[in-house]
Structures are given as structure tokens and as C-alpha cells.
Amino acid sequence: MNSRITRLSTHALLILFGIIWIFPFVWMLSSSFKSNREYLGGGLDLIPDAIQWSNYKRAWEVANFSTYFNNSIVLTVAVVAIVVVTSALCGYALGRVNFKGRTLFLFIITSTIFIPKGYTIIPIYMLIKQLGLLNSMPGVILAEAGGAQILFILLFTAHFKGMPGELEESAEIDGAGFLRTFFRIMLPLSTPIIATTILMQFMWTWNSFLTPLIFTLNTPDLRTLSVGMFSFIGQYQSDYTGLTAAASIALLPVMIVFIALQRYFVEGIAGAVKG
Amino acid sequence: MSRAVNTASQTDRTYSRLLKRETQKKLWAYVFILPQTIMFMAFVAYPIVMSYVYSMYEWNGIGPRENFVGLKYYGELMSDHIFWNAYKNSFLFMLTTVVTQLPAALLLALVLNSPKLRLKVLYRTTYFLPVVTSSAVVAAVMRYIFGQRNGVFNEALMMLNLIEKPVPWLSSMDYALFTIALISSWKWLGIKLVYFLAGLQSIPNEVYEAAMIDGANRRQTLWYITIPLIMPVGAVILMLSVVDGLHAFDLVKVMTDGGPGIATQTVDLYIYTTAFAGIPSIGYASAAGIFFGLSIFAVSLLLGWIVKTANAKGGK
The missing domain is CATH 1.20.5 (Single alpha-helices involved in coiled-coils or other helix-helix interfaces)
Structure with a gap:
């Protein structure tokens, strides 16, 4: 009896705090369907009088969120592709081949996590500028993809290292070369790691703010959703419902992907701290 | 042959x-x-x-880098009140997030780790949800929620009779930094929760079984088994939280942009402003970045040392 009361009250508390926890998102969604007048007088009432799709239309067309949305997609897809390919290739070489300089390579990339860095976005900005890629999408992509992939390299390395040697040998006996073994045998067996990498990098890039902010200071047409949100505040300060609609446009895709695939997100992040 | x-x-x-x-x-x-x-x-x-x-050049980022000034900027930083204000703010921000976030995350992880609890995945998903959202976008919504007039937070508090008149959460010198730090705690608690859960799940079941055979009750198991065993993971989580907490930028930039005045300006925001707004001073911004980077490095070393000695003592 006693334990049942404990259990029920635990659930009650978890649910109560859970509702408070996600209240900002519920409120955002609810406000995005209200009219500005209802918003100002509505207080805590979460059910809109009449659904106002015009807020979304305004955010999408007038406030340019269609452009921002496209930019976010282009940036995220490109960065995720670059990161998956480069870290999978690198992890395979490190995990399966004992080449000269392997230990040194691993030592150098892991030690950069610990050494005190400066404000490295400034040299990256200057580098992109020297490459002539300032004010262009490829410039933003490079700046965003170039950073810390150490975690993914280590995940791939550990994964490929743990695969049985017989797999490789039997492929070689069948006459498969290095490339064929990698693409036909090893890579298809790495889908969990690839999925983790895609999800985590997707989340980071989609939500990234500082890098796209710096690289699109003079080019509004290249802005992503996060940066677009920031310029929205400056331009349409008092369009409350337009802003909440814009925020819903920016947040809902990631939230839906997360809820659908939450297990992989959580396992990836837990694996990152354990490994 | x-x-x-x-x-x-x-x-x-x-x-x-x-x-x-x-x-x-x-x-x-x-x-x-x-x-x-x-x-x-x-x-x-x-x-x-x-x-x-x-950090050793006087340079505005345009044209060649010729004017070598050595360590001049580091000297100037030492007497730059605006920099030290940001420095203090960054540490206050970090302390607020660490003190509020870690105990809450650990407590929640302990509750969610109990084997018989149902709906675990639902709860974990709920508390993790803010983590996957964009800080900049969340910050824009939070500006409204914590607004002085028409802010939902104030309205809710007044309805519950907890306050009499609206509180200027984001426009007061005294509250703004803490308000943003608490929002940051809310935003990132889920990831700390998952870290703690991973740590708890790595404790082998045999340990609990042995404790049960020895007749330990739940509280004893918690204090003498679970908490000591989670400490090494806890130390790593603490270290990560300290470093993350010192790099506050997205939320602050969008919610107050350092204001009112410079009350919420963090070091990352200060450097950003020095390097990219107005007449850029790349050298000075870089010097500030290096100095802050070295400070964080020193804090991590100190923390690492404290954790190590504490563990050594606890081990005996």
C-alpha cells in the first residue's frame, strides 16, 4: 500500500514537472494560432478562439522564413554528408590499418580537445575570406563542417576496430580489394554508428547559431532559421504571433525527428560520454 | 625435388x-x-x-597584418573593466547553471533509473526535448514568456499569488543574468540527465544484489553504493557543465544582447562584439579569447585535481 502511494506520487510529480517543462513549446504553438489582439488579452488561455494560419503565412513569406528554412536544409544536409564521409573514412583507416603515424594522428586529434584555444572562429573567418568564399553558402558549409568531429572519428574507429578479422579475410579471399571490402562489407555493417553521427550532427548544425551568424552578417539571403529568428526580433519586435509561428516552423521539424528517433539520440549521447 | x-x-x-x-x-x-x-x-x-x-598584432582584419604589438593587449585586458565585468558574469552564469542543473539532473536520473518505474521513455523524452531545440529560437520565445508586461511567467505567478506586481525578469540589472542562466539550466538539463542515466546503468547489478543480501535498505544502498559509484561519472559531467556554462552566447545574444547596459554581457559576447561589431579589433578580441581559454583550462585543472584528491581520500 505504502509503496503504491510512493509510486503514484512519483508519477504525479514527474507528470506535473513534465508539463511545466514543455509548457514553453505548448505556449509557443498555441500563440502561433492566435490573433495578435487575442494574444495580448489572452493571458494563460491556451486554446485559440479561431485558428489563424495567417501568422504562418506572414512568417513564411513576409519575414522570409521560406528562404531561411531552405538555407537550413542545404547547410545541414551538406555538413552532415561531409562529416559522415570524412569521419567514416578516417575511422576505418584508424581502426583497421596499422599504418605509420597512426598513434601520432590519434594523439594529436584527441589532445586538441584539452589544449586552451582562443576564439578560433576569427581565424576560420579569415581563412574563408582568403579562400574567396565569404558571403557564399559553400563558405558557411566549410566553416560549419570543419570543426570538431573528434567524437565521431573515435566512435567509428572503435566500431571498425571491434569488427571480426575473419570478415575482412574472407572478403579478401573472394578477391575483394580494400575499397570493395570497405564499401560492400564494412560500411553496411556500420549503420548504427552512421545513424548516430547523422542525428547528432543534424541536431548541432540545424541549431547552430554563432557560425551562421558571423558568416551571414552582410548576406541576409544566406541566413538559417536560428539567425533569421534573431533578425526577426530586430525587425518585427511586436508581431508576437508571427514570431511564435516562425519559432514553430524552426523548432517543430527537429522535435518531430527527435520524438520519432529518440532512442538513437539518447543512445548516441550516452555512448559519447561513456566512450 | x-x-x-x-x-x-x-x-x-x-x-x-x-x-x-x-x-x-x-x-x-x-x-x-x-x-x-x-x-x-x-x-x-x-x-x-x-x-x-x-593576439599579438594590432589589426582590424582588413589588409596585411603588420603592426606587431607583443603582449600589449594582454596588459590592457588586465585593466579593462568591461572585460572583467563580462568575466565575472560568465562565472556567475556558470555557477548558477551548475548549482541548479546537476543536483536536479542527478535526482531525476535516480528516479528514472528505478527498474520498476513505468513510462520511463516518455519522461526521458519530455525532459530531453528542450535539448534538441535551437537556443536562438528558444531564446526568442523566452523573451516573450519572461517579458515584464504580458509575460506568461509573470501572469502565472500573479495568478498563484506568488508575486503582486510584474517582475522585470530580463530588464532588471539584478535578475536578468540569473533568469537567462536558469533558462539555460532548463534547456540543457536533459543532456545531463542522459549522462547520469548512462553512468547509473554502468553500475553492475551484482553490486545491488550483494547490498540486498547484506540487508541494506534503500536509503543505505543509495548513500553507500549508488552515490559513491556514480561519482567518477559525476566528475566528468561536472567538468563538461563548467566548460559549457562558461561559454554562454546564444541565449544571451538573443534574449538581452548583453543588456540592460552590460549586466548580462558574457566573455563570449564581449569577444564577439569586439571582433565583429563596429570597428573590429581582431588582436584585442583574440587576446581576450586566449586569456579566457587559459582561465578555463586552469579551472579544469583545478577541478580535476580536487576530484582526484577527493577520490583518493574516499578510496581509503
Whole structure:
């Protein structure tokens, strides 16, 4: 009896705090369907009088969120592709081949996590500028993809290292070369790691703010959703419902992907701290 | 006789084929690490080195870098009140997030880790949800929620009779920094929760069984088994939280942009403003970045040392 009361009250508390926890998102969604007048007088009432799709239309067309949305997609897809390919290739070489300089390579990339860095976005900005890629999408992509992939390299390395040697040998006996073994045998067996990498990098890039902010200071047409949100505040300060609609446009895709695939997100992040 | 020679040359051939295969493998390995190496050199190693170099030049980022000033900027930083204000703010922000976030995350992890609890995944998903959202976008929504007039937070507090008149959460010098820090705690608690859960799940079941056989009750198991065993993971989580907490930018930039006045300006925001707004001073911004980077490094070393000595004592 006693334990049942404990259990029920635990659930009650978890649910109560859970509702408070996600209240900002519920409120955002609810406000995005209200009219500005209802918003100002509505207080805590979460059910809109009449659904106002015009807020979304305004955010999408007038406030340019269609452009921002496209930019976010282009940036995220490109960065995720670059990161998956480069870290999978690198992890395979490190995990399966004992080449000269392997230990040194691993030592150098892991030690950069610990050494005190400066404000490295400034040299990256200057580098992109020297490459002539300032004010262009490829410039933003490079700046965003170039950073810390150490975690993914280590995940791939550990994964490929743990695969049985017989797999490789039997492929070689069948006459498969290095490339064929990698693409036909090893890579298809790495889908969990690839999925983790895609999800985590997707989340980071989609939500990234500082890098796209710096690289699109003079080019509004290249802005992503996060940066677009920031310029929205400056331009349409008092369009409350337009802003909440814009925020819903920016947040809902990631939230839906997360809820659908939450297990992989959580396992990836837990694996990152354990490994 | 001829047969033996035959076998020998065959082994020889197999051996040389294997050798060739090994060499080829190594060559391919270099090809495979090449893209990553280029990226690493260009976007990790080079920027780290250059941020030290830049800090010794007077330079606005345009034209050649000629005016070497040595450590002049580091000296100027020491007497820059605006920088020290940001420095203090960054540490206050970090302390607020660490003190509020870690105990809450640990408590929640302990509750969610109990084997009999149902709906675990639902709760975990709920508390993790803010983590996957964009800080900048969340910040824009939070500006409204914590607004002084028409802010939902104030309205809710007034409805519950907890306050009499609206509180200027984001426009008061005294509250703004703490308000943003608490929002940051809310935003990132889920990730700390998952870290703690991973740590709790790595405690082997046999330990609990042994404690049960020895007649330990739940509270004793918690205090003498779970908490001590989670400490090493806890130390790593603390370290991560300290470093993350010191790099507050997205939320602050969008919610107050350092205001009111410079009450919420953090070091990252200060450097950003120095480097990218108005007349840029790349050298000075870089010096501030290096100095702050070294400070964080020192804090991590100190924390690491404290954790190590505490563990050594606890072990005995």
C-alpha cells in the first residue's frame, strides 16, 4: 500500500514537472494560432478562439522564413554528408590499418580537445575570406563542417576496430580489394554508428547559431532559421504571433525527428560520454 | 625435388602477394585519412595557432597584418573593466547553471533509473526535448514568456499569488543574468540527465544484489553504493557543465544582447562584439579569447585535481 502511494506520487510529480517543462513549446504553438489582439488579452488561455494560419503565412513569406528554412536544409544536409564521409573514412583507416603515424594522428586529434584555444572562429573567418568564399553558402558549409568531429572519428574507429578479422579475410579471399571490402562489407555493417553521427550532427548544425551568424552578417539571403529568428526580433519586435509561428516552423521539424528517433539520440549521447 | 621447389616458389608468391596487399592497404589508409587531415589542419589546428598569433598584432582584419604589438593587449585586458565585468558574469552564469542543473539532473536520473518505474521513455523524452531545440529560437520565445508586461511567467505567478506586481525578469540589472542562466539550466538539463542515466546503468547489478543480501535498505544502498559509484561519472559531467556554462552566447545574444547596459554581457559576447561589431579589433578580441581559454583550462585543472584528491581520500 505504502509503496503504491510512493509510486503514484512519483508519477504525479514527474507528470506535473513534465508539463511545466514543455509548457514553453505548448505556449509557443498555441500563440502561433492566435490573433495578435487575442494574444495580448489572452493571458494563460491556451486554446485559440479561431485558428489563424495567417501568422504562418506572414512568417513564411513576409519575414522570409521560406528562404531561411531552405538555407537550413542545404547547410545541414551538406555538413552532415561531409562529416559522415570524412569521419567514416578516417575511422576505418584508424581502426583497421596499422599504418605509420597512426598513434601520432590519434594523439594529436584527441589532445586538441584539452589544449586552451582562443576564439578560433576569427581565424576560420579569415581563412574563408582568403579562400574567396565569404558571403557564399559553400563558405558557411566549410566553416560549419570543419570543426570538431573528434567524437565521431573515435566512435567509428572503435566500431571498425571491434569488427571480426575473419570478415575482412574472407572478403579478401573472394578477391575483394580494400575499397570493395570497405564499401560492400564494412560500411553496411556500420549503420548504427552512421545513424548516430547523422542525428547528432543534424541536431548541432540545424541549431547552430554563432557560425551562421558571423558568416551571414552582410548576406541576409544566406541566413538559417536560428539567425533569421534573431533578425526577426530586430525587425518585427511586436508581431508576437508571427514570431511564435516562425519559432514553430524552426523548432517543430527537429522535435518531430527527435520524438520519432529518440532512442538513437539518447543512445548516441550516452555512448559519447561513456566512450 | 621439382615438387618441393614448386611449393617453395608458391609460398614465395603468396607471401609477396600478401606483402603487396599490406602495402596497398597502408597506402589506402593514407588516402582515407586525407580529407579529415586537411579539415583538421585548416579548421582546427591552424585556427588555434593563429588565435595566439593574432593576439599579438594590432589589426582590424582588413589588409596585411603588420603592426606587431607583443603582449600589449594582454596588459590592457588586465585593466579593462568591461572585460572583467563580462568575466565575472560568465562565472556567475556558470555557477548558477551548475548549482541548479546537476543536483536536479542527478535526482531525476535516480528516479528514472528505478527498474520498476513505468513510462520511463516518455519522461526521458519530455525532459530531453528542450535539448534538441535551437537556443536562438528558444531564446526568442523566452523573451516573450519572461517579458515584464504580458509575460506568461509573470501572469502565472500573479495568478498563484506568488508575486503582486510584474517582475522585470530580463530588464532588471539584478535578475536578468540569473533568469537567462536558469533558462539555460532548463534547456540543457536533459543532456545531463542522459549522462547520469548512462553512468547509473554502468553500475553492475551484482553490486545491488550483494547490498540486498547484506540487508541494506534503500536509503543505505543509495548513500553507500549508488552515490559513491556514480561519482567518477559525476566528475566528468561536472567538468563538461563548467566548460559549457562558461561559454554562454546564444541565449544571451538573443534574449538581452548583453543588456540592460552590460549586466548580462558574457566573455563570449564581449569577444564577439569586439571582433565583429563596429570597428573590429581582431588582436584585442583574440587576446581576450586566449586569456579566457587559459582561465578555463586552469579551472579544469583545478577541478580535476580536487576530484582526484577527493577520490583518493574516499578510496581509503
